[in-house]
Amino acid sequence: MNKCVLILAGGKGKRMKSDLPKVLHKVCGKEMINHVIDVMRKADFQDVNVIIGKGADQVKAATKDRNITYSFQGEQLGTGHAVMCAKDFLKDKDGIVAIFAGDAPLISDETVKKFIKFHEQGKYKATLLTSILEHPDGYGRIIRNSEDCVEKIVEHKDCSSEELTIKEVNAAMYCFDIKTLLRGLDKIKNDNAQKEYYLTDMIEIIRASGEKVGAMPINFEETLGVNSRVQLSEVESIMRKRINNRHMENGVTIIDTNCTYIGEDVQIERDTIIYPGNVIEGLSVIKKGCILYPNSRIVDSIIDDNVTIQSSVILESKIGKNTTVGPFAYIRPESNIGTEVRIGDFVEIKKSKIGDHTKVSHLTYIGDAEVGSDCNFGCGTVVVNYDGKEKHKTIIGNNSFIGCNTNLVSPVEVEDNTYIAxxxxxxxxxxxxxxxxxxxxxxNKKDWVSKKNLKK
Incomplete structure (x- = not known):
């Protein structure tokens, strides 16, 4: 018994006015298609097939680490046609297939799980997600029969006066019995003004065969798709609010949720305080009791307990407990900063390890270096790690004191308990x-100024 999912991602998205395929536009730092794929994984779908078309290579590149398969839609001839392009994926399967859109990233895994359970318990051959709208103008109406099952979907322009009073609308998210879907796909026609094949026609096809079609209403917000930059902004705002609320419910203080940008996959532990203007992205982990003062960017980094960060950039690095960073520090990828370290203003660390209790207070560059514990760097120190062709390593031992304006020309080693003038x-x-x-x-050349007649 199979349980699989199709994600429609073949459209270009003309209204986006972009060279980028629509589903690759990001919401809260992640491509929309990857939001949908990740939700399906959380909803226990192991077999995920993405239907690609325009910009297929770009979509493949963006989803290559998601362990999915692809079907190709050469022409965009409607939602029914897109599903037809996945026949090879479905043909040997027996069970259910869910169908979702790659440009609708707000659907939640909890809703998807309830949807599948609703479909299975109702023993439906097809099930739709729907929403109840106070003002449903422009949407196809769900027509139910006396058994509360779906009889058909009527487009707004074709509704009778009685049907126009119906507030339940189609969300364009489906679950089908695979065998029933495959049989029905051969019956879908394109005899309409657009000459397209519509998946909604499957409802009447299934009903005509005497089978039941169910519908489960959900919050309309979860069904929102993106067709323009305006809608992208609206979806971004909703998801950002969701993410921020989740962290606050878990014990994080966010001073201004309208000016705090946290990615979907970021983890933040309790009693951390986040001031406005912070951007936290990727797989970052912020542990207990940290303070993020305004205007920092943290990407794919681990920030340990009780770290304070001010107006700094931290990329793909680790910051140890009780360390302070900034203001205006730049921690570049593959850096590992120890516990109780001081990384001060206008300090740049690149691919380096900094030992515990070391102080790098200001105006210093450390690149491709291994620095011991309890060291002190004077203002203006530079690790000269590049000779014009290759990068070289510098090793600095424990308890070293590096005087102001020192150049350490790599490769070089400074052993323990040393002073550099x-x-x-x-x-x-x-x-x-x-x-x-x-x-x-x-x-000192005595009287040099007067002899040169340079005295002012």
Missing amino acids: AGSTITEKVPKGSLAIARAKQV
Whole structure:
């Protein structure tokens, strides 16, 4: 007994006015198609087939890690035609197939689970998701029979005066018995003004065979699709509110939900406080008791307990407990910052490990380096990691003191318990317990200004 899902993603989306396929436009940092795929996974669908067409290669590239299969729709000739293009995917299956749109990312996994359960318990051959609207103008009406099953769907323009009073409308999300669907697809005609094959015609085909069709009303918000940039913004706003509310219900303080942007897959633990202007994306994890002051961006990073971040960018990195970052720090990918570390203003860390209790307070660049614990970096230190062709590594031991305006020319090693004099350019190993001085001796030329007649 199979349980699979088709996701319609073959349209270009002309009203988006974009070179990007419509389903690849992002909502809260994730492509719409990936939102829908991930919801289906959470709803226990293991067999997911995406029907692609316009921009097929781009859609494949964006979904390549989702463990799905594809069907190809060469021409866009309606929803019924899209499903026809997935016949090879369905032909050897026996069970149910759900059909959802790749441009409707607000559907929830809880709703999908209830939908499938409703379909199975009702022993329907087809089931629709519907919504009840106070003002349903423009939508196809759901006509139910005396047994409360769906008799047919009537488009708004074809409704009688009595049918216009009906407030239940089609959400264009379906569940079918696979064998019934395959038989019915051969009966769908395109004798309409658009010359397209409509999946809605399946309802009357199934009813004509004497089978039951069910309908489950849900919140209209979950059914919203995206056909324009305006609608994309509306869906973004709804999803952002959902995400922020979920975190607040779990014990996170968000000062201004209208100005806080959190991705769907972000995890945030209790007693963290988030100020306005923060953008948290990807698979980021923010642990307990952190404070995110305004205007930081965090992507695919792990922020441990009680970290304070001010106006900084952190990408694909890890920040240890009780560390402070910023303001205006830049933590680049593959950096690992230890516990109780100070990363100060205008500091850039790239692909480096910083040991516990180390202080990098201001105006410093550390790249491709391994830094020990309890070190101190003076203002203006630069790890010179690039020779014009290749990157090289610098190793700095524990308890090292790096004076202001030091250049550490990689590859180089500074051993434990060392001091480097301010203004030095270090090109050779500094042995344990040493003071390194690498600068010219100061020379004062007496009366040089007056002799040169330069006195003002």
